[in-house]
Amino acid sequence: MAELTTVARPYAEAVYSLASEAQRLDQWSEALRWLAAMVQNPEVAEYAANPKHTAQEVEALMLEVLGERADGEVKNFVRTLIENSRLTLLPQIAHQFELLKAQAEGAVDATVETAFPLSEEQKTELVQTLSKKYGRAVRLDVRENADLIGGVRVLVGDDVIDASVRGKLHAMAASLKN
Template structure:
């Protein structure tokens, strides 16, 4: 997977640079999300990887699905990906693009796992605390995970804040083994 991200990053950087210059970040974000969703669809993968379909047929199909989202730059980008056999990188390109966009907008994403559902007040408090800690606007992605037993585990980039009961039990078990 690291190799795919490595190959996808220059494409994402090029698209991000173009989108920044032309002030079309949101349009590119939308188009890339659609393109990534298309190549994640098993039916589309079957069409894209089937040698019976020409590159022009694949391109025409994808542009038809994109509709108005496909401006001239998007069309050229899609053609380049197809020509270089990099179409299946689209989900990674879209993901990298969103990371560049969030960084420029001073936004950080936090994945939060909780043993029990959080109230809106708890989410607001957690968002505020994390925003102060990271000095950025925080977007929460909250998911329930009963395996945590209690508490929360927060992932922000490479940082892990584990205040779950399961995490504390694992830390205790590790210290007892030493």
């Protein structure tokens, strides 16, 4: 996985630079999300990997699905990825692009795993608490994970805040073994 990220980073940085200069970060963000979703679709992935289809056919498919999101720069980007056999990197490129965008906006992404759905009030309180802790705006990605039993587990960059029942049980078991 680290190798894919390493190969994807220069593409993401180049796209970010281009989008930033043109003040089109949101448009590029949307186009990259669509492109990443397309290559993760099994049918599209199979079509793109099939040697019976030419690079032009794969490009035409990608651009047809993108529709109006595909301006000249996006078309050139897709063409470059296809020519360099890097189409499968799109999910990593999109992720790296979003990280660069968040960094420029002074925001940080937080993934929150919770055993039960959070109310809007709880989400707001969590955003405020995390914003205060990290000194930056926080964007939440909330996911349900019944394995946690209760509580939440928050991932912000490399930081993990485990306030789940499962995490506390593991910590208790580890301390009892010592």
